[in-house]
Amino acid sequence: MxxxxxxxxxxxxxxxxxxxxxxxxxxxxxxxxxxxxxxxxxxxxxxxxxxxxxxxxxxxxxxxxxxxTDRFLEERLRSALSDLASGEAQEKTYVQLESLLGELSDTDLSTALTDFFGSVQDILNQPDSESVRNLAVLQGQSLAADISRMHERVGQLRTDINTQIDQTAVEINGHINEIAKLNVQILQAEGGGTSASDAVGLRDRRSIVLNELAQILDITAIEQPTGDVSVYVGGDYLVFQGTARPVTIEQTTDRGQTVSRIKLIETDAPLFSSSGKLAGLVTSRDAILGGFLDSLNDFATTLVSEFNKVYSQGQGLSGYSQITSEFAVDNVEASLDEAGLKFSANSGSFDILVRNKQTGLSETTQIQVDLNGLDDDTSLEELVEAINAVDGINASIDPNRRVVIKTDSQLVDFSFAGDTSGVLAALGINTFFKGTSASDIGVNKQLIDNPALFAASGGGIGEDTDVAIKLANLLSTPLESQNGSTLAVLYDKLTAEVSQGAAVTTSVTEGYRVFQNTLEGQLLAITGVxxxxxxxxxxxxxxxxxxxxxxxxxxxxxxxxxxxx
Structure with missing residues (x-):
């Protein structure tokens, strides 16, 4: 020494x-x-x-x-980040949806429903007033417009979320390409695992990018002995050493809207992620908003169908000189229950009342509808033939396969009553609402042009208010087609699903947030300065x-x- x-x-x-x-x-x-x-x-x-x-x-x-650092804790934190990002995306969607519903305001659908049925109730007090009937028509238009507007706005929300999904594809490709590049740089700096030191600056950046990717996808990042990281989503790898597998957008159609699906370019297979921002956006678009649109359409369809079934049996202050059915059939020779009508019809009958306007006398003819599934079920051609046999009117089928009924003389008009078959509502004859769903619901144009046609009577033109009584009470009337539920209950269920879903999502997301903060605090205790x-x-x-x-x-x-x- x-x-x-x-x-x-x-x-x-x-x-x-x-x-x-x-x-x-x-x-x-x-x-x-x-x-x-x-x-x-x-x-x-x-x-x-x-x-x-x-x-x-x-x-x-x-x-x-x-x-x-703690690699295991880092992986748990990435999983927590994925869950939180998914929850926050859904939470934000529910906030926007609740804002559109506006149940605590005076412009919500429940208010429009109440106002409309209230205006029908007013007809009972002034049955001879055309202006009161006009108000009911206007309230019906307002209700239909509100439902249509709700459908349109929710559809726009879905479009906005779909745009965000498109953007995530760009973000995913950017992140995986950067991770692959950093893998190569770390591999070179650390000599493929031969160096005892970490490529600290490069690893810091890679950790940040992995966390950013974890907020989009539910990834699994496995560090290899050589220092590079392999990134997986489900059973597919996105990054292996210096190779990245990019994703792309595939356009499909869902509920009448163009939607995007993210898939791997190499395998042409959908990219599946159980959590992360992408999963949250897809759930928001398809389950939350898409499910709400389904429920809104079901409600609108039920409203149109049930209201029209009752309304089509009534008469107004005046009769028709001509009427054209709203809905066409696919085949005029097929039985009506198999002809492609949006609403169902069954065996039964309805009455046609032809009135002489000079004498005020009416002649009633019953039209039979046979739809029992056996031979000789009624087709549109046969129905038109039966109507043609009624004195004073003639019926035909136009080029669009719709029914056209006209009077033979200006001295007579006609109306309808006693429909037990539902065929009038199914064809769109003598109906209040037009359309079949929330996207196209509206009020019959003939009624808008002439509110006196509002069918309040059940015993003849301008005779009574029997039909109006049924219509006014329809909001709270148990419906056989809905297993005894009322329109009011159906609407309450529609809004309750949103509020309950929002409450559950907020609670779950808050749990994710607390858990993520806990893990982040634990990791910062190790990695923080x-x-x-x-x-x-x-x-x-x-x-x-x-x-x-x-x-x-x-x-x-x-x-x-x-x-x-």
């Missing part, structure tokens, strides 16, 4: 202290840098040296500079550096003495 060996020991200590101070300085400089992972110098005793019969140490060596701890380490390295410098100074003095002897 010589003085020069001791000098080398002191030099190694100086180098270790210098590197330690550099790492401490880097930690302090990045104390507030998002995504920075605290670094630590790994010191190890230098190999021993034999001196005679002795084994003497050669000081200290810097083995590596590594990151202080503590300025107090770094200050202590800085003092330790400073003192070690000073002591090592004193050793070198002492050896220098001894060498001078030795040289001067």
């Amino acid at each position: 010589t003085l020069l060996s001791t000098l080398q020991i002191a030099n190694n200590s100086l180098i270790a202290s210098q590197l330690g101070l550099q790492v401490v300085g880097n930690n302090i400089a990045n104390a507030n840098t998002p995504g920075y992972i605290r670094q630590q110098v790994v010191l190890t005793p230098a190999p021993t040296q034999r001196y005679g019969g002795l084994l003497l140490g050669l000081g200290v060596e810097v083995q590596a500079v590594i990151q202080q 503590n300025l107090d701890e770094e200050a202590v380490r800085m003092i330790q390295y400073q003192r070690t550096f000073q002591a090592s410098a004193r050793v070198i100074s002492t050896i220098n003095d001894l060498l001078e003495v030795l040289v001067n002897i």
Whole structure:
């Protein structure tokens, strides 16, 4: 053992202290840098040296500079980030949907429903007033417009979310390409796992990108012994070493709207993610908003069908001189229940009342409808033939396969009553509402042009208000087609599904948020920079550096003495 060996020991200590101070300085400089992972110098005793019969140490060596982190905790945090991003996307959608429903305002659908049926009730008080009937028509238009507007706005929300899904495809490709590039750089910097040190700056960036990708997709990131990370979604890999598998957009149709599906270009298979922003957006678009549209359409269809079934049996203050059915059939020779009508019809009959406007006398003719599934079921052709047999009117089928009924003379008009078959409502004859769903619901144009046609009577033109009584009470009348539920109950169910879904989603998302914050706090306790701890380490390295410098100074003095002897 010589003085020069001791000098080398002191030099190694100086180098270790210098590197330690550099790492401490880097930690302090990045104390507030998002995504920075605290670094630590790994010191190890230098190999021993034999001196005679002795084994003497050669000081200290810097083995590596590594990151202080927990890979398992990082993976759990990424999973929590995916769950939270999915929950927040759905939570935001429910907030927007509740805002559209506006159940706490005076412009919600429940108010429009109440106003409409209230206006029908007013006809009972003034049955001879055309202006009161006109008000009922206007309220019907307002209700139909509100339902249509709701459908349109929810559809626009779906379109906006679909645009966001398109953007996620771009984000996914950007992230996986960057991860693949960082894999190559880390592999080169660390020598494929041969270096004990971490490529700290590159790993920091890769960790940030992985977290950003985890917020979009439910990824699994597996670090290989060589330092690169393989990224999987479900059973498909997105990144392997320096290779990224990009995704693309496929356009399909759902509920009458163009929607996007993300798929892998290489396999042409859909990209499935159980959580993350993408899963939350898809659930919002298809399940939350799509499900609401289904319920809204069901409600609108039930409203149109049930109201028209009752309304089509009534007569107004005046009769028709001509009427054309709203709905066409696919085949005029097919039975009416198999002819492609939107609403169902069954066996039964309805009455046609032909009135002489001069004498006020009416003649009633019953039209039979046979739809029992046996031979000779009634077709549109046969129905028109039966109507044609009624004195005073004639019926035909226009080129669009719709029924046209006209009077033979200006001295007569006609109306309808007693429909037990539902065929009038199914064909759209003598109906109040037009359309079949929330997207196309409206009020019959003939009624808008002539409110006197509002069918309030059940015993003849302008005779009574029997039909109006049924219509006014329809909101709270149990419906056989809905297993005894009323229109009011159906609407309450529609809004309750939204409010309950919003409450559950908010609760679950808050749970995700708390869990994510907990994991983030645990990880920050490991990876975050503590300025107090770094200050202590800085003092330790400073003192070690000073002591090592004193050793070198002492050896220098001894060498001078030795040289001067």
